[in-house]
Amino acid sequence: MFNTLTRMGASGAGDYEIKRALRFRRDSGSGNGTYLSRTSSNSDTYTLSMWIKRSMAHFDHNIWMIFFDSSGSNQSGDNSGLTFIRYGGKFQVDAHISGGGTASQSTSQYLDTSAWYHFVYQNNSNVGTFYINNELIPFSGAVTCFPLGDGTNETVIGRRHDSYYPFDGYMADVHLVDGSIVAPSSFAETNESTEQWVPKKYVGAYGTNGFHLTFEDNSGTTATTLGKDSSGNGNNFTPNNFSVAAAPDNDSVTDTPTNNYCTLNEVSGHTQIEITQGNLTSENGVDSWPTAFGTIGASSGKFYYEVKSTDTTRWGAGWSPLCFDIATTGTFDDGYFAYSQDPLTRYATGTGTAINGNPSFTSSNLLQVAIDFDAGKIWYGIDNTWVNDDSGNAGNPAAGTYPINTFTAGTRMYPKVLNNLGVVTFNFGQQGFAHTPPAGFKELSTQNLAEPTIVKSTNHFGTSLWSGTSGDVNVTNLDFQPDFVWMKARSNAQGHSLGDAVRGGTKLLQSNTTAAEMTVNELHFNSNGFTSNTDWHTNGYTYASWAWKESATAGFDIVGYTGSGAAQNISHNLGVAPTIGIFKKRSDTYGWLTYTEIFDGSLDYLTLNTGDGKANSSWSTLLDSSSQIQMEGDSDGLNDSGETYIAYLFSSVEGFSKVGTYEGIGGTNGPFVDCGFKPSLVIIKNVDSDSRWWVMKTWDTPGYNLVTLGLGANVTDAEQNLSSIYMYANGFKIQNNGSYTNENGSTFLYMAFAESTFKYANAR
Numbered sequence: 001m002f003n004t005l006t007r008m009g010a011s012g013a014g015d016y017e018i019k020r021a022l023r024f025r026r027d028s029g030s031g032n033g034t035y036l037s038r039t040s041s042n043s044d045t046y047t048l049s050m051w052i053k054r055s056m057a058h059f060d061h062n063i064w065m066i067f068f069d070s071s072g073s074n075q076s077g078d079n080s081g082l083t084f085i086r087y088g089g090k091f092q093v094d095a096h097i098s099g100g101g102t103a104s105q106s107t108s109q110y111l112d113t114s115a116w117y118h119f120v121y122q123n124n125s126n127v128g129t130f131y132i133n134n135e136l137i138p139f140s141g142a143v144t145c146f147p148l149g150d151g152t153n154e155t156v157i158g159r160r161h162d163s164y165y166p167f168d169g170y171m172a173d174v175h176l177v178d179g180s181i182v183a184p185s186s187f188a189e190t191n192e193s194t195e196q197w198v199p200k201k202y203v204g205a206y207g208t209n210g211f212h213l214t215f216e217d218n219s220g221t222t223a224t225t226l227g228k229d230s231s232g233n234g235n236n237f238t239p240n241n242f243s244v245a246a247a248p249d250n251d252s253v254t255d256t257p258t259n260n261y262c263t264l265n266e267v268s269g270h271t272q273i274e275i276t277q278g279n280l281t282s283e284n285g286v287d288s289w290p291t292a293f294g295t296i297g298a299s300s301g302k303f304y305y306e307v308k309s310t311d312t313t314r315w316g317a318g319w320s321p322l323c324f325d326i327a328t329t330g331t332f333d334d335g336y337f338a339y340s341q342d343p344l345t346r347y348a349t350g351t352g353t354a355i356n357g358n359p360s361f362t363s364s365n366l367l368q369v370a371i372d373f374d375a376g377k378i379w380y381g382i383d384n385t386w387v388n389d390d391s392g393n394a395g396n397p398a399a400g401t402y403p404i405n406t407f408t409a410g411t412r413m414y415p416k417v418l419n420n421l422g423v424v425t426f427n428f429g430q431q432g433f434a435h436t437p438p439a440g441f442k443e444l445s446t447q448n449l450a451e452p453t454i455v456k457s458t459n460h461f462g463t464s465l466w467s468g469t470s471g472d473v474n475v476t477n478l479d480f481q482p483d484f485v486w487m488k489a490r491s492n493a494q495g496h497s498l499g500d501a502v503r504g505g506t507k508l509l510q511s512n513t514t515a516a517e518m519t520v521n522e523l524h525f526n527s528n529g530f531t532s533n534t535d536w537h538t539n540g541y542t543y544a545s546w547a548w549k550e551s552a553t554a555g556f557d558i559v560g561y562t563g564s565g566a567a568q569n570i571s572h573n574l575g576v577a578p579t580i581g582i583f584k585k586r587s588d589t590y591g592w593l594t595y596t597e598i599f600d601g602s603l604d605y606l607t608l609n610t611g612d613g614k615a616n617s618s619w620s621t622l623l624d625s626s627s628q629i630q631m632e633g634d635s636d637g638l639n640d641s642g643e644t645y646i647a648y649l650f651s652s653v654e655g656f657s658k659v660g661t662y663e664g665i666g667g668t669n670g671p672f673v674d675c676g677f678k679p680s681l682v683i684i685k686n687v688d689s690d691s692r693w694w695v696m697k698t699w700d701t702p703g704y705n706l707v708t709l710g711l712g713a714n715v716t717d718a719e720q721n722l723s724s725i726y727m728y729a730n731g732f733k734i735q736n737n738g739s740y741t742n743e744n745g746s747t748f749l750y751m752a753f754a755e756s757t758f759k760y761a762n763a764r
Helices: none
Strands: 021-024 035-039 045-054 063-070 080-086 091-097 100-105 117-124 127-132 154-157 169-178 188-190 197-199 211-213 238-240 274-276 281-283 291-294 302-309 315-320 336-339 345-348 351-354 366-372 377-382 414-419 424-427 461-467 473-475 484-489 497-500 524-526 529-532 542-548 556-562 568-571 580-585 593-596 604-607 628-631 644-650 657-663 672-674 677-686 695-698 706-712 720-728 731-734 747-757
Touching: 045 063, 281 414, 315 366, 315 377, 315 424, 336 414, 414 424, 461 473, 461 677, 461 747, 529 542, 556 568, 677 720, 677 731, 695 720
Parallel strands: none
Antiparallel strands: 021 169, 035 154, 035 238, 045 117, 045 169, 063 080, 063 154, 080 091, 091 100, 117 127, 169 211, 188 197, 274 281, 281 424, 291 414, 302 366, 302 424, 315 336, 315 414, 336 345, 345 351, 366 377, 461 542, 473 529, 484 497, 484 542, 524 529, 556 644, 568 628, 580 593, 580 644, 593 604, 657 747, 672 731, 677 695, 677 747, 695 706, 706 720, 720 731
């Protein structure tokens, strides 16, 4: 099956709960970073398993150390080695065996900071094998590794033994099994209800040097508390520079692989802001208000978080709709913020007002933020005193009265920081709150997100990669019988092939041409995929295909109809107004008319088979009904008398699919689009410029965030390097300056479909 079979942020989806994780920091005050250390006896066969949540998405620092061991005096000494993540997110192993140095680097990169990875390293007689989320990490060649200890020198987790390369991020459920090569499936498993990779209890032996670090005892920072080995071996680690004091200094967190918490999301922010300390601290901004958002957004429920800073004049915090214009510095125009000046000021979409009563705000104060999405209300507090509304009434979030700001209920928003040279630290609940949240308000974590309509995305949509043969090809990796299949050769120039159950498997349409449908040998739709014959593929070509199941739940309906040449209403089964509709005349030549009403309510349409920008239409009520397509009269491309048509209708489903727009900003640090899910397919179109492809991006190589290859829905071209994007557990980021996906000032339409919903998604 073409999905990674991973899951993060449990909400009753797994039986094994990881209660705590340990935050590692580059900036510990000592300059050496936080780390764990102990001595070990020699072993050249062992398995290391841990869950990792990365930080520092901008990669301003070259190396993040995960695991180090040495039986020599330093890195270049005999029998020493280290495993780390290098600049660009690649795993690297350096090993110095008897004075000979080798270095191996993965060909894949792991850049996601929004969720957790499961990392397994197997050292078999000093030959290494690595896994992420049960997928083998590809290296360019053999990986020479290193033995574990010699009873004299340090085994270190979180940095090198000589203070180099401290790790910034989180680790949880760390196991080392000595003397055995253990499969990843001994530490995690596929959950049946979500089809995601989840932690499970390890029940095997640990061997002499083995250990299990749970970090559950945070009563102190000693080897018998925070560094305690729970395997029974007593191989405790000494914690160095960690804190279990109250937030914001607490490194013992409840952000774990079974409950993923919000952190600050650098890929959604300006490059002139640095996110550190496990992505909970914003610092080193510039004097022009750069911006960053949180990794978790919401549109329903009640949430609470706290903010602390030693600076009282140069930062703001609150909630905001996601702003794509991160190439420029931040503004107060698109959100609801408290600005920590004296007097404390609240902002409502650009308008600043001194909070009634002018409450003081000093460096010792803590700012509280409470939001009720269902009521459309926000409150701010200062050390448990909720500030007044504009009329002087004291706010009371527990009672739902006297909010400081109001907004349209159900608006999707994200935590946001505006940082103007300050150092601002956030706590979304993972460190334990300094104050008790108002009654009914929750921590911002995946467990507290609403259950998505679709828990298992692969029951409704799936991507497949396969090769053509001289006969039939059975694609059997789907969890459903598809009603619509779209396939395209990746390796060679060839037209797209679209088939659906409404027209029947003998009818082929091509998105890159105006041609009428062709009658061919049948494409069979099977219970777990489809069977393609040589009318649909070519021997020796490699293919990508995307398959959808027709259902209102998944926001997809296929409608076949006959034109009347006059006003008519055609029923559909979505139950909501379609977000986008793609129409094709079957019986004769005509273009693929694509209508959406998300262009600020305009009547514009696009043509799928061309690169043309949007054009104006007179069909004003085509897609505004929850039950009907409303045809107003004669139209050759939509309603010509006696002609047959097909319509593919999509509506956005939270956590599964999303149709929207973003604004291009140019440059290589492009917009981040939060989808609320891990994308499997993203389609992007520049709607303001002609001769721009409908860019189709599929995650085609395990372990890569960066997707450089793409196809064009309106062209026959083979797959090629085209408008790079990054895919993450919660959305995608544009990473190029090209006119296809990031032309400055242009509007881009996108359609995205999930591999897994973010509530359960593992880091990609």
